[in-house]
Amino acid sequence: MAVPFKIYNTRTRKLEDFEPIEAGKIRLYACGNTVYDHCHIGHARGMILFDSFVRYLRHRGWDIDFVRNFTDVDDKIICRANELGEDPLALSARFIGEYRADAAAMGLDTPNKEPKVSDSMEDILGMIGSLIDKGHAYQNEGSVWFDVGSYSDYGSLSGQKVDELRSADEVAGKRSPADFALWKAVKPGEPSWPSPWGDGRPGWHIECSAMAKATLGDTVDIHGGGLDLVFPHHENEVAQSVCGNKADYARVWMHHGLLTMASGQKMGKSFGNVINVKVALEQFPAETLRLYYLQNQYRSPLPWGDEALPEALAMLSRLYEAREVAEAMGGEEPAANVAKSMGADALKLLELGESFPERFYAAMDQDFNTALAIAHLMELSRAINRFGNLKKANKRGGPVVAPALKAFALVTETIGLMRMTSAEFHADVKGKRLAAMGIEAAKIEKLIEDRGTARAEKNWARADEIREDLEAKSILVMDLADGVQWRVKL
Template identity: 45%
Template sequence: MSLTVYNDLTRKKEAFVPIEPGKVRFYVCGPTVYNFFHIGNARPFVLFDVFRRYLESTGYEVTYVQNFTDIDDKMINRANEMGVTVAELAEKYIAEYYADADALGIHRATVNPRATHEIPAIIEIIEKLIEKGHAYEAGGDVYFSVPSFPEYGKLSKQSLEELNAGARIEVDERKKSPLDFALWKAAKPGEPFWESPWGKGRPGWHIECSAMSTKYLGKTIDIHGGGSDLIFPHHENEIAQSECANDAQFVRYWLHNAYLLIDKEKMSKSLGNFLTVRDAREKISPLVLRFFLMSVHYRSPLNFSQEGLEHAKAAVERLNNCRADMLFALGNRAAGEADETLREAVKAAKEGFTEAMDDDFNTAGAFGSIFEMVRAVNVHLGEHKEIDAEGLREAEAFFEKTNEILGYLKEEKKANDEDAEIDALVAERAEARKAKNFKRSDEIRDMLAAKGIVIEDTPQGPRWKRNI
């Protein structure tokens, strides 16, 4: 089976065939950097990171572009509230984005273009649109003429007639149609601006992504991703601008993740029901949060709840405990005969993982296959004093491969002075137990527990691990 994806443009699953064999051009809408990003924003950031990693794991060379929107009304208003410049605000929250994204294990994009650094490319595409009759200048503003693009609405499946019927007619007589949207906005007093053929101003939100994707990925790209809330008007407008400017199909495959809900309502800053990743990290392990965001298929809504987080924590602990137990056994138990049941389970898990990921990036199904292997490994370790070392090494290789894609295992830290101190305390506790000094044994256990260290007594001796 080869990779199939659900294309929102055609509303069906299609075999994924890139424009250029072996290479994928992938664009994802990034954050507007006026605040910490919330866990609803984190869902597409994590999911598309996984999709990119899977493509790379199957041999594709992926050029992955995720932009920063660093100029718009929200940026200007927040900068004024904080008493800083828009540029200073952007620098702060781009740095904060990287801190939270790194904590969630999100790989850095090939390019993270910033709208304010791409003004020449933005002006160039607007000039093309004016020249071709798809845009017009009005009092220092430039608008895209929606009626000039008969296919407008093909992504959101809305006709021009339907859109016109439902349009709110703004009090702006300069617009030729109520559906027309701004490509360039004339500067207002006190706002940042750039020089342009139409006077001082700044770009509109939609044109930024068209210009940046064209500059870094070409006129036609393979995959464009984002949250489903961006389908209309943002992605619809990107299609209109890009295809009118470049006379070419803009995107081959449109992928959108469903909303993250809280109390079964969409999480958003405008509703005030959001939780930032920065705040979440104080109470939730980034590994647990990452797993939670991958725990259902990306096109299905995900409800943020304490129960869901507890399930995610238990799942992450089970995965990591299994791997730790397996590695401990490989280092401390004698090798025995082959366990065909174990080996068949590992083989089936590999096949199931690939089948799930090839079926429209089904992360929930992929984890299901990993847990089938975990069950088999745990049974093997529980039932055999002498282990199938080769079978367990195959399982470890599968853990490593899937972790490179999904990112669910704790990073193994190199031994340090703190680890040496813990080793010494664990050894002292073992001696205290031998001497029946249970008071001292319990003191050491409690001391380590306060540091998040759990001791397990095994037939091969005590071992310790850090809580997730």
């Protein structure tokens, strides 16, 4: 059975109980990328967020049909292709490949369907034709425009009033400045498709309306995207779909906040201040990004700074270490008995572990409060470590820590964190951080070996000298009971 949850609806500006069109099913459409460049970390926020939400809701019993499109026919693509002397469709195909590589590197599940504009021309033409037939669109010299005046509810999603908009540039052939293109007449050197109104290509907004209809039907349960798409993109989609289908378009509009720079300025390609996903992933494990995004309320703007990823990595590291501590524990006695005999820390851990799912679900069901969910996990981690300090914990603690380990597994399944083993995690961190700093692992290993020799000879001065030398390189050496380990300082 699908479990109910609350979700904030941009359309009503309220937190609502989610009500599906069809019991247990969610038709979800997320606006994907216009593929003319690599994904940047702003795109990554949306990608990771929707991936996490879908995973979570599936875990909660929802049957989700998740559609995310690729916009592969667009002004920007054509523009970039011309700059590079590349065929526009070849360029977009190339960046779809890059997108998929980035998505895979971030550990995202592939949506159920990933329609492309170039494959959806029939759907698009059908929708435009329908809008003309119904009197909501008009053609002029090979282009087709949506007649905003024909739709009285225009602006209901974004709260905009047509009269109050800053008048956009007057384009020849439009009846009103607010009208927008459904079909653009072909221009020399641009890709085009045949249509009843002459060769051309789709306008910016129609493709999503058409692809959503083709893949999910007239009405979707949830339509999502970045906050910057509310107007005009989503507003125009609503107009097209409602007028074309004579049906509601999206019951819930879900918009995530944007990344901003520390300066407060928005991150955007037009500002030239983007950081590509590939660059971030060269330096940090992919889950670092995921944790960073999940740690923040998805609707809030997120200021990006140099400390963002290192901090998230420090948190992630705590989680992995705590789980490692928990996994090392053994024992066969009933948990309650062990906890009782080992005292308050054990009882506390048992209690936190057992109540975790309830608290985790409560947070997530409240408009995906991933920040609170993760806070619960951090709290649990501290309880594990504290318990782990007890003398007999390793030998007898297994049953007490078992619920906590289940909690970690729950988090892994639902929001995709902690998917590596600890060994994989540490190796990933080392490899990436070392590469980022331009240090060779072999040189470090050699120094650590030398230090081991010095220590064996109780030459503490020499050992400390090497430690300091390594520390200057951001390498931490740890003398553990079962040998020497080293980590890259975060």
